Amino acid sequence: MTELSTMVITEDCLPKFYSLANRYNLKTIVVIEDISEETRQKVKDAKYEVFSFNEVIEAGKSNRKELPSCHEDDIFTLCFTSGTTGMPKGCMLSHKMC
Numbered sequence: 001m002t003e004l005s006t007m008v009i010t011e012d013c014l015p016k017f018y019s020l021a022n023r024y025n026l027k028t029i030v031v032i033e034d035i036s037e038e039t040r041q042k043v044k045d046a047k048y049e050v051f052s053f054n055e056v057i058e059a060g061k062s063n064r065k066e067l068p069s070c071h072e073d074d075i076f077t078l079c080f081t082s083g084t085t086g087m088p089k090g091c092m093l094s095h096k097m098c
Contacts, residue, residue: 004026006026008030008032009029010031011033011035014039014042017029018046021048027048029043030051030053030056031050032052070095071095072095073095075092078090078093079093
């Protein structure tokens with residue numbers, strides 16, 4: 001099970017989210033589009049924090065942080081497969097590779 005605490009989804013995926021939410025350690029939902037007040041209240045009633053993507057962008061603008069320096073061999077991201085054609089696997093990608 002993942003330790004995922006934040007999920008970024010579209011509003012039309014929320015019904016599916018509610019059916020899966022208890023499987024994860026989710027605390028925060030970021031909805032790509034602007035959120036209707038009805039949807040916002042439903043998510044809050046389900047005990048999750050909810051933000052639109054625009055709200056996240058605006059919060060970042062008012063809380064800028066200096067990015068740490070990195071080396072080209074530092075890990076940039078991890079890429080995983082689901083294992084649909086075999087065993088699940090992951091690959092570490094460095095800044096140089098991306």
